[in-house]
Amino acid sequence: MRNIKTFIQDFGWPRVIIFLFLVSLFVLAPFVGVRLDASLSDVLNRFGQYAILVLALVPMIQSGCGLNFGLALGIIAGLLGATLSLQFELLGLWGFFGAIALAAPFSLLFGYGYGKLLNKVKGEEMTIAMYVGFSFVMLMCIMWLVLPYNNPTMVWGFAGKGLRTTITVEGYWLKILNNFLAIRIGRFFVFPTGLLLFVGFCAFCMWLFLRTKTGTAMTAVGSNPDYARASGVSADKMRTISVMISTFLGAVGIIVYQQSFGFIQLYTAPTPMVFPAVAAILIGGASVNKASMVNVLVGTFLFQGLLTMTPSVINSILQTDMSEVIRIIVSNGMIMYALTRKVKVTK
Amino acid sequence: MSGKKKTISTWFSEYAVVIIFLAITVAAIGPSKLSLNYIIQEMITRLGRNSFLVIALLLPIYAGMGINFAMALGAMAGQIGLIFAVDWSVAGWQGLVFAFLVGLPVAVVLGWVSGMVMNKAKGREMVTGYILAFFINGIYQFVVLYLMGSVIPIRNAAILLSRGYGIRNTLNLESVRQSLDTILKVNIGVFSVPVVTFLVIAVLCVFIVWFKKTKLGQDMRAVGQDMTVADAAGIPVEKTRIVAIIISTVLACAGQIIFLQNMGNLATYNAHDQTSFFAAAAILVGGASVTHASIPNVFIGVVLLHAMFIVSPLAGQNLFGSAMIGEYFRQFIGYGVIAISLVLYAWKTRKAADNARSGLRGGVSANGTLGAASKTGASGLAALGAKDKPGANGQGSDGEAKGGRA
Numbered sequence: 078m079r080n081i082k083t084f085i086q087d088f089g090w091p092r093v094i095i096f097l098f099l100v101s102l103f104v105l106a107p108f109v110g111v112r113l114d115a116s117l118s119d120v121l122n123r124f125g126q127y128a129i130l131v132l133a134l135v136p137m138i139q140s141g142c143g144l145n146f147g148l149a150l151g152i153i154a155g156l157l158g159a160t161l162s163l164q165f166e167l168l169g170l171w172g173f174f175g176a177i178a179l180a181a182p183f184s185l186l187f188g189y190g191y192g193k194l195l196n197k198v199k200g201e202e203m204t205i206a207m208y209v210g211f212s213f214v215m216l217m218c219i220m221w222l223v224l225p226y227n228n229p230t231m232v233w234g235f236a237g238k239g240l241r242t243t244i245t246v247e248g249y250w251l252k253i254l255n256n257f258l259a260i261r262i263g264r265f266f267v268f269p270t271g272l273l274l275f276v277g278f279c280a281f282c283m284w285l286f287l288r289t290k291t292g293t294a295m296t297a298v299g300s301n302p303d304y305a306r307a308s309g310v311s312a313d314k315m316r317t318i319s320v321m322i323s324t325f326l327g328a329v330g331i332i333v334y335q336q337s338f339g340f341i342q343l344y345t346a347p348t349p350m351v352f353p354a355v356a357a358i359l360i361g362g363a364s365v366n367k368a369s370m371v372n373v374l375v376g377t378f379l380f381q382g383l384l385t386m387t388p389s390v391i392n393s394i395l396q397t398d399m400s401e402v403i404r405i406i407v408s409n410g411m412i413m414y415a416l417t418r419k420v421k422v423t424k
Numbered sequence: 425m426s427g428k429k430k431t432i433s434t435w436f437s438e439y440a441v442v443i444i445f446l447a448i449t450v451a452a453i454g455p456s457k458l459s460l461n462y463i464i465q466e467m468i469t470r471l472g473r474n475s476f477l478v479i480a481l482l483l484p485i486y487a488g489m490g491i492n493f494a495m496a497l498g499a500m501a502g503q504i505g506l507i508f509a510v511d512w513s514v515a516g517w518q519g520l521v522f523a524f525l526v527g528l529p530v531a532v533v534l535g536w537v538s539g540m541v542m543n544k545a546k547g548r549e550m551v552t553g554y555i556l557a558f559f560i561n562g563i564y565q566f567v568v569l570y571l572m573g574s575v576i577p578i579r580n581a582a583i584l585l586s587r588g589y590g591i592r593n594t595l596n597l598e599s600v601r602q603s604l605d606t607i608l609k610v611n612i613g614v615f616s617v618p619v620v621t622f623l624v625i626a627v628l629c630v631f632i633v634w635f636k637k638t639k640l641g642q643d644m645r646a647v648g649q650d651m652t653v654a655d656a657a658g659i660p661v662e663k664t665r666i667v668a669i670i671i672s673t674v675l676a677c678a679g680q681i682i683f684l685q686n687m688g689n690l691a692t693y694n695a696h697d698q699t700s701f702f703a704a705a706a707i708l709v710g711g712a713s714v715t716h717a718s719i720p721n722v723f724i725g726v727v728l729l730h731a732m733f734i735v736s737p738l739a740g741q742n743l744f745g746s747a748m749i750g751e752y753f754r755q756f757i758g759y760g761v762i763a764i765s766l767v768l769y770a771w772k773t774r775k776a777a778d779n780a781r782s783g784l785r786g787g788v789s790a791n792g793t794l795g796a797a798s799k800t801g802a803s804g805l806a807a808l809g810a811k812d813k814p815g816a817n818g819q820g821s822d823g824e825a826k827g828g829r830a
Contacts, residue, residue: 197774198767198770198771199770200547200774203548204550204551207551208763211759211763212759212760212762212763215755215760216756219756222752223749239746402562402565402570403562405562413556416548417541417545417552
């Protein structure tokens with residue numbers, strides 16, 4: 078009995094409520110005429126789409142930089158990679174991995190500068206990250222208009238220049254991971270094997286990395302900077318590395334998202350991608366300064382499950398679309414809960 | 425920090441934001457091809473429209489809570505008031521007073537909630553306030569979109585969505601449009617000046633100046649300087665912080681009503697989205713920082729920010745052949761200004777802390793010393809009353825350091 082109590086306390090009431098809510102949605106679904114297999118397929122798909130973006134938050138949380146509200150920088154690097162890959166007409170797997178390869182230098186460059194900046198403003202990282210992200214998104218809005226792209230599928234038809242707000246990746250690398258070894262059961266259920274394998278691979282790499290010398294040093298900087306410094310670890314260097322990894326994973330994450338979603342969304346689209354990712358990792362049980370792979374996977378599954386199931390199930394019950402309001406309240410409520418919690422002594 | 429002789433470089437870093445901004449705006453006036461008369465008239469209108477909202481940010485800054493990004497809560501309360509004013513068809517300036525009276529209790533409650541939340545997140549009030557505004561936005565949408573007309577009675581069917589409940593996306597404020605501005609409009613030369621609006625703003629300024637001198641105002645500044653010292657002096661720290669936020673939220677409520685009566689219509693579900701962005705950008709452009717702000721900062725900021733907002737779309741149109749570039753540019757500058765001032769502030773605080781720390785140790789550089797030494801340095805700092813907020817950084821708080829798992 079005491080075990081359950083301490084477990085709930087550690088896990089946090091909001092998470093328990095969200096978990097029970099999701100379970101009840103799944104239980105209710107068949108009774109209101111929502112197909113369980115189709116919903117489950119959707120949930121898995123969206124889980125795969127978002128998981129790497131959520132994973133991208135881990136290194137910075139571990140190194141003590143807090144929640145990466147500036148993930149938009151990584152997303153923009155990914156957008157640059159994706160648009161360049163389309164510009165060079167790279168197809169299929171080449172296109173997908175080409176996009177990642179092209180995004181890599183940008184993401185490392187942005188990450189380096191961004192990391193250096195965050196080192197100068199320790200303690201205020203989150204607010205500053207948010208505004209750095211916003212202003213960079215706006216700067217890139219101008220860039221998307223003036224950069225010399227000329228692939229006709231990407232630029233505005235009538236002007237012949239300036240990128241469109243949404244660009245389809247159909248014919249290039251649409252669903253390249255989703256369809257890899259995909260298992261189809263019945264009419265409605267598709268298991269996106271390739272997508273989930275890729276997510277698993279990335280999560281495994283991160284897990285492995287956190288256990289290397291650099292990874293351990295990074296965690297040490299996050300949990301106790303004084304101790305880390307005493308053991309001869311350069312806090313600033315570790316933090317910069319963590320920001321660079323985070324930004325790179327953000328780029329990979331958005332490319333994975335695009336191949337599954339089917340469109341590259343430009344201009345102000347990166348901003349609203351950030352908060353759901355932050356909410357997801359917090360729902361998974363991460364705090365502002367501690368996160369694990371379990372937090373990422375569980376959190377993404379719970380959050381995306383909630384987003385997929387509420388519109389269909391709640392709408393069938395109430396005959397009205399409340400999903401948007403529920404999404405806003407749950408995701409921001411979760412971030413707020415995490416920010417207001419006292420930093421607890423870890424066991 | 426004051427009292428020390430200022431070198432040119434510290435002066436520049438203090439006013440960097442203002443200078444950069446002024447340069448960009450002046451450079452953009454030419455290409456925009458706007459007449460000076462037009463710009464000045466627009467400026468008068470926008471001063472009346474926006475100043476009140478910006479002043480609402482002052483008290484939390486005095487109380488050391490940074491920019492109150494949760495001021496959108498007050499804006500939402502004001503919008504609820506306006507919805508009822510339109511529903512009950514209370515027209516003219518009486519309608520505005522009615523809207524404020526309806527919004528007032530809502531703003532007080534929301535301000536209290538906001539203060540409680542921020543007390544639980546000391547050291548990261550700004551980011552918490554920002555998220556809180558999003559969170560309450562969800563509840564606001566729930567109330568206005570689902571409860572109004574179904575649970576909360578709305579008499580005027582014209583403002584409801586066609587499905588029978590929920591307020592329309594755009595609410596026409598015809599009955600109260602510019603009712604404050606037009607009570608007394610004086611023409612000075614070619615410019616028309618909304619006298620009563622400016623009077624209201626002037627009264628608010630006097631209130632702020634007076635309030636700073638009261639016991640509560642002094643307490644607030646003491647809390648803003650150092651919470652530990654204020655607490656030791658017997659000031660109820662948490663209560664004072666809550667009061668600062670409540671007043672700020674109520675002022676934001678009134679400010680949003682003034683803003684919207686000038687605009688003339690209400691975008692029910694996103695009018696409050698950018699309230700805190702515009703207000704924060706304005707006060708920071710005006711030379712304020714996260715810990716220091718004054719009434720002149722407000723007016724300088726509103727003038728500079730809006731001068732740029734007026735000229736940049738047209739300058740973009742004429743220079744690059746695309747109005748969108750100017751539009752994006754002004755948003756980039758707005759966000760960029762907030763980012764730069766936050767960075768400059770955080771960077772300065774750290775530098776001051778490092779200097780104080782090395783001073784304690786007889787001038788030894790703070791870098792590369794052992795953890796234990798820096799810890800005594802940090803506690804020494806608090807005693808010195810430096811503005812290093814306790815627990816400002818989640819990663820370095822002592823509680824975790826002691827039980828560190830590393």
